[in-house]
Amino acid sequence: MRGPLPGTVRAALIIAGKDLRSELRRRTALVSAVVFAALILAIFNFARDPTSLRADQLAPSAFWITCAFAAVTALSRAFAVELEHGALDGLLLAPVPREALFLGKFLGNLVFVLVVESIALPLFVLFFNVSLNGALPGITLVALLATVGFVAVGTVFSALTARVRFNELMLPVLLLPFMLPPLAGAAQVTAALLNGRPLLESAGWLRLLLVYDIVFVTLSLLVFPALFDE
Amino acid sequence: MTDSSRPGGSPLLLRATDIRRSFGERVVLAGVSLTLDEGETIAVTGPNGVGKTTLLRILAGLLRPSAGEVTVDGIPVRTADPASRATIGLLSHRAMLYDDLTLQENLEFAARLHGLPDPRRVAHDALGQVELLSRSGDSPRTLSRGLIQRAALARALLHAPRLLLLDEPFTGLDSAAAQRLKSLLAARRPAGLGTIIVTHQLHEARDVATRVLALQDGAIASAAA
Numbered sequence: 001m002r003g004p005l006p007g008t009v010r011a012a013l014i015i016a017g018k019d020l021r022s023e024l025r026r027r028t029a030l031v032s033a034v035v036f037a038a039l040i041l042a043i044f045n046f047a048r049d050p051t052s053l054r055a056d057q058l059a060p061s062a063f064w065i066t067c068a069f070a071a072v073t074a075l076s077r078a079f080a081v082e083l084e085h086g087a088l089d090g091l092l093l094a095p096v097p098r099e100a101l102f103l104g105k106f107l108g109n110l111v112f113v114l115v116v117e118s119i120a121l122p123l124f125v126l127f128f129n130v131s132l133n134g135a136l137p138g139i140t141l142v143a144l145l146a147t148v149g150f151v152a153v154g155t156v157f158s159a160l161t162a163r164v165r166f167n168e169l170m171l172p173v174l175l176l177p178f179m180l181p182p183l184a185g186a187a188q189v190t191a192a193l194l195n196g197r198p199l200l201e202s203a204g205w206l207r208l209l210l211v212y213d214i215v216f217v218t219l220s221l222l223v224f225p226a227l228f229d230e
Numbered sequence: 231m232t233d234s235s236r237p238g239g240s241p242l243l244l245r246a247t248d249i250r251r252s253f254g255e256r257v258v259l260a261g262v263s264l265t266l267d268e269g270e271t272i273a274v275t276g277p278n279g280v281g282k283t284t285l286l287r288i289l290a291g292l293l294r295p296s297a298g299e300v301t302v303d304g305i306p307v308r309t310a311d312p313a314s315r316a317t318i319g320l321l322s323h324r325a326m327l328y329d330d331l332t333l334q335e336n337l338e339f340a341a342r343l344h345g346l347p348d349p350r351r352v353a354h355d356a357l358g359q360v361e362l363l364s365r366s367g368d369s370p371r372t373l374s375r376g377l378i379q380r381a382a383l384a385r386a387l388l389h390a391p392r393l394l395l396l397d398e399p400f401t402g403l404d405s406a407a408a409q410r411l412k413s414l415l416a417a418r419r420p421a422g423l424g425t426i427i428v429t430h431q432l433h434e435a436r437d438v439a440t441r442v443l444a445l446q447d448g449a450i451a452s453a454a455a
Contacts, residue, residue, distance in 0.1 A: 086322055
């Protein structure tokens with residue numbers, strides 16, 4: 001006896017749940033991304049000449065560059081696991097819309113990258129000795145807005161490059177240019193917040209991040225099904 | 231040459247018309263046509279590299295043919311309607327299982343995607359069908375080749391597909407497991423479920439097949455009831 005087929009959202013949640021359960025069990029990508037983030041922050045901190053560059057001038061850029069590279073580490077795994085035993089065929093044969101595959105992988109990646117960022121943030125405070133002083137809600141909002149955009153694009157490129165030789169190199173080459181707008185916006189807003197400016201002063205950047213999210217999540221949803229039309 | 235051995239009588243389940251597929255300059259399928267009735271089991275044989283797996287992937291809708299069309303229950307298999315995929319089960323060369331999940335979790339995941347009620351029980355029953363209940367809590371990476379094949383079979387049979395496509399299903403199975411598979415396939419016929427087996431182990435497939443088609447040079451070279 002068959003029940004109703006899962007709709008797009010339900011199927012996406014099933015796929016994201018599977019990915020997160022796998023990741024919790026394996027932890028390889030999470031540990032790699034966190035260690036990677038810690039190393040980049042440490043390099044930025046110790047390579048800086050404190051007499052010529054104040055920590056708060058470098059800190060926002062360093063944090064977002066760290067998050068970007070940690071995200072690329074995570075995204076490169078997103079579709080690799082689907083190819084290990086041909087599991088992707090199982091997903092493609094499932095009676096769920098192709099858009100659900102994108103949304104499922106996107107949600108799984110989003111949670112993963114947000115977890116990495118939430119672990120990287122205290123390390124960032126520690127290494128750069130910055131005070132969040134009421135800036136945390138604003139930084140959380142801007143992190144969410146920036147991450148949604150680049151994870152959406154990253155999910156598409158992860159699927160696109162999964163079956164390509166040297167995909168570990170191809171993914172950052174393709175993805176990093178698309179990460180520039182959200183990273184620039186996030187770094188600008190973070191800098192303003194760390195300098196004690198109110199969040200509303202960065203409304204222009206926040207609007208840019210929101211528009212980027214809407215445009216690229218929509219485009220990703222439209223493009224993704226075509227990637228598997230073999 | 232096309233498949234001209236169709237006995238007829240039962241409602242048509244699958245129709246593949248003039249399927250052609252090339253990879254670059256290499257022509258793999260050069261016009262394969264076949265039909266499958268409800269309750270039928272067809273074995274497609276042929277030497278390595280003749281295009282058996284390509285044909286099966288096209289029948290499953292995983293690969294776009296260069297020309298031709300496949301319909302299941304009259305609906306094009308590559309239709310955008312995801313519900314059309316619910317009728318198909320596939321056993322391929324690869325197990326379609328995740329190493330980081332247990333066998334039970336793998337099958338529950340597949341059952342959820344197929345919208346089956348009580349996925350836990352469905353997964354449990356499917357593992358029972360292939361006598362893998364004792365390994366339900368194990369990761370696929372701990373299983374032997376034969377046990378992986380049984381787990382992959384359980385996944386393919388999980389949703390009782392109207393059309394079951396099997397690529398070399400007897401590979402890695404011991405004689406008891408092969409016999410069990412033949413019984414499972416035989417049980418599908420009275421229920422009107424169709425099966426296509428792609429294999430070069432004709433002696434195994436002949437026990438369950440109602441028709442045998444030989445694929446050669448990208449086309450069906452002979453057909454026997």
